[in-house]
Amino acid sequence: MTLEILGITVLGMFLFGYIIVASIDFGAGFFNAFSTVTGKQHILTKVIQRYLSPVWEVTNVFLVFFFVGIVGFFPKTAFYFGSTLLVPASIAIVLLAIRGSYYAFSTYGGLKHKRYTILYGLTGLFIPASLSIVLTISEGGFVRMEGARPVLDYWRLFTSPLSWSIVVLSLTAVLYISAVFLTWYAHKAKDEEATNLLRKYALIWAGPAIITAAGIIVEMRTNNPEHYKGLVSLWWLFALSVMFFAGSVYFIWKRQAYGLAFWLMVGQFTSAFLAYGISHYPYLMYPYLTIYDSFTNESMAIALVIAFVAGLGLLLPSLYLLLKLFLFNKEYVQGKRDDHA
């Protein structure tokens, strides 16, 4: 394995980790707001807040990790993506700030306003939408060079069916991932009512999630034939993904093994993510940037990999402790303990 591949694998792991944990967080915020509007707040809010409050910061660090890591392993991305993404990324930052401040001011600080809760819920949809632009422009065709400077073509971006499909995919995926996880969580909390409602959401969003994902592949055919060819040659990974999907929907439908259903869903997204990533290789941004011409020097790469391994040695036990105390602790999950400072 070359250092380049090792680097992109490390980053891929963190990106994927962020996609899963952030989707749970974003979706949960949205369901929470939705239940406030529809008067079902009493059913959902407790379960959702119990899970979200201790872990939201950890979720955010996954993102920081990814963007710091990519500048470390592939410094040229700072130039290409940094120069073009000023506006979309700034908007995402502001939306993330609204989210973070909700935890600070509402959950910890006791400032409760219905409008604030709704705003917070909506950021759960807008953040994935604005972050998904990064994926879109990496497909190529949206950035052109004016002399030595890369410029983002907003008109093309906003009129391209591909970019809108990716936005829709990000939304359906967020809601689906989140609903599947929270069904499991609510079930563990022995909260019958919440389990039923969240199970319903999971089933509602399952169809749209898989349809939009398939739609992207079709879009790619006209937009980026090279990438499309790569995707098609990895058909078996997509087949695997669909099997995982069918499995998790089956268990949720049958009201069985919600935990297994969640892990099957993770399997579904893992295989699709792998297929997407492998077929994107070696490009970071078509056609300007590959992982080879943007790679850092060897000594930095080795230093980063060593730091990464050492860091994981520290983090994995700590993450395990966090999950053990909050996610897998019966008394906490069921709301029998509340030891907030």
Add this chain to the structure above:
Amino acid sequence: MGNEDSVLLSRILTELTLSFHIIYATIGVGIPLMIMIAQWVGIKKQDEHYILLARRWTRGFVISVAVGVVTGTAIGLQLSLLWPHFMELAGNVIALPLFMETFAFFFEAIFLGIYIYTWDRFENQKKHLLLLIPVAIGASFSAVFITIVNAFMNAPQGFDLAGGQLVNVSPIVAMFNPAMPTKVAHVLVTAYMTSAFVLASIGASRLLKGSDHLYHKKALFLTLKLGFVFSVASALIGDFSGKYLAEYQPEKLAAAEWHFETEEGAPLILFGVLDNGNVKYAIKVPYALSILARDLPKAEVIGLDQFPKDEVPPLYIHYLFDAMVTIGMVLTGLSLIYLLGTWLRWQFIVSKWFRWLLVLGGPLSVLAIETGWWLDEVGRQPWILRGIMRTKEAATSSGQVDLMLLLFAGLYLILGVGSVVVLIRMFRKNTVEQELADRASLKAGERYDA
């Protein structure tokens, strides 16, 4: 919009974000240590007051961390968005500490989540205190790592430039640059100092507002003891920072001290104003600058005459330097007087006007942090990487920085006002007296159950 504009606007936006972030970041670095000390004293002395002190500080701390995380994410992304050329180069040489910083955040975030949600979970309070140690280590190490990046900007090394290409990169040599020891030490110690004075300021204002509870007196005494220790350390390490500058960045020291001609036995200029290149109303301390810079009254100190005009930093950094040093001296004196006064039972330290001075200590130390950073960053101009890359070569070419500046200014206004309002509400609604009574009755109830 031309490139000139986007350079200026990018600078203003970076300055704004960092100046805002640093308030929450500094408090976030220092307060875990203060909580740890209070909780430890509480467990040792079996004194409910100190335990409650730790608990109430923790609640406030969580708010400042959340705003720190949010604004930190902003600055982290903005570095790439506003300074793409700089980050491309920096990514090649100094990415290692940036990367390690995220591990420090991770570590801190995980244990902070655990710490705040397990307050009464453990029989043995010491176990709960143990969970705070990783939080304090994570917070301090994120400051260490980010400060190393900043030290590198001031004293870049660990690579060679051959025809515009980076060769012989050594991440470790880049990290251990000459600016790093003094800078890291000064930043850490001043963060502890600031946190102590900010907490003292809260204690003093409660005492002023009519509550005469022993709890606040204990809080004030503890925080000012710590504040005194850390302010002495800040001044000492600050002196080393000056010596570092004399050796490696003489133009910054010369501009900060209005030292125009290279000379032996240089005097130190305190305060004063600059009028057409003439220093007026200043206090001149003979030989002091030579002593400060090189330990010897007769030593030579390099002046601004040794540098081309376009490499001299703005001269207004003198005011920033004076403000920082004056605040440091005043706060050292103030905390010393309070401590002596407590031991020797001087009456005036419980008077209204003295408590008002203590209330001022918090905002003043935050101001010292701000002026210190402005001194450091503006004093590096015109360089973004001293001697290697100029600030104007590093900026984005985007034409939309002006809109983003407005967007972020609005955001910080809301976050700033929001966090102050929430903090005040939180402590007003739940008074110390009330909470102590609640806990006492809870304890009594437990005894009754058993």
